[in-house]
């Protein structure tokens with residue numbers, strides 16, 4: 001049995017710990033602040049693809065991960081007895097003008113090849129239902145690859161699934177075996193210390209939760225705003241993207257602007273009360289891609305960081321490739337994600 005110590009109980013640390021436990025490893029999981037204390041303790045939970053064109057390793061990895069997500073989260077739900085709030089309910093996006101409509105048609109074609117027939121990207125007419133966003137052209141992009149989950153519920157379900165296997169989140173413990181650092185922005189700051197260039201940075205995001213039941217409807221992406229109909233009778237709205245900020249965990253008028261945009265796009269939300277406001281710092285690696293692999297300067301230590309805006313969507317496949325590396329010394333990490341490329 002391989003001993004693994006995972007430091008950090010955000011979505012990366014929890015998912016990797018879960019995959020290692022499933023494969024029979026003895027895992028120690030440490031987070032002084034508890035599960036979901038960092039960027040993973042939020043509200044939004046869009047599992048949405050990059051556009052199907054200009055294919056690259058990041059998009060291919062993301063496609064695999066989004067396609068794996070249903071099985072991954074079903075397994076977590078079965079063992080934990082808790083719902084992560086996962087549903088592959090697709091996404092609708094308004095099409096603002098003729099040029100965007102032409103691009104959308106081209107992407108519908110490229111999606112057929114790039115998504116291997118496992119999901120569609122198609123153009124559909126705006127309809128008269130109250131969940132169909134206003135679209136200047138009268139047309140919407142619908143994709144059937146996008147899914148959603150509830151980040152806090154997903155983190156809670158993973159922590160419970162791990163606990164059912166005897167792995168609880170400890171505040172501190174000695175390292176046992178190989179050590180994985182999945183410590184988000186704290187980890188990026190530690191990696192950057194003493195270097196001429198930062199290895200990554202934090203990008204603040206603010207999000208809100210509204211009381212409105214649209215569970216089962218597709219998520220919407222309108223004018224840069226995610227509108228996520230969770231299955232518990234709430235709708236998440238997000239997010240701001242702030243490179244400069246005074247406080248990491250406060251919300252302000254920038255979030256009000258995002259809420260206003262969402263209410264304008266979907267009038268049925270106009271009177272929906274705001275029941276939560278939340279801010280977090282996304283860990284962004286210098287490459288903007290996930291940063292995965294062996295820590296070059298510290299034998300026996302490993303890194304999983306840089307989830308940035310898509311950490312939840314990437315987590316199932318990241319768990320897989322990191323467990324391959326930790327347990328079997330198999331490197332299935334795309335070169336552009338490899339930690340070594342950032343050093």
Ligand SMILES: Cc1cc2nc3c(=O)[nH]c(=O)nc-3n(C[C@H](O)[C@H](O)[C@H](O)COP(=O)(O)OP(=O)(O)OC[C@H]3O[C@@H](n4cnc5c(N)ncnc54)[C@H](O)[C@@H]3O)c2cc1C
Nearest residue numbers: 008010011012038039040045046184205307310311312313
């Ligand atoms: C507003 C907002 C909206 C977002 N929306 C989405 C979305 O819709 N879809 C999506 O896929 N992603 C989204 N993201 C991004 C996603 O939340 C992140 O990519 C993801 O949470 C990163 O996970 P992580 O485990 O790497 O980091 P974190 O969740 O930050 O976890 C790091 C953990 O490490 C712990 N830690 C720190 N130092 C130590 C130490 N020395 N020892 C042990 N533990 C330590 C911390 O307490 C923390 O719990 C959003 C982020 C924000 C802020």
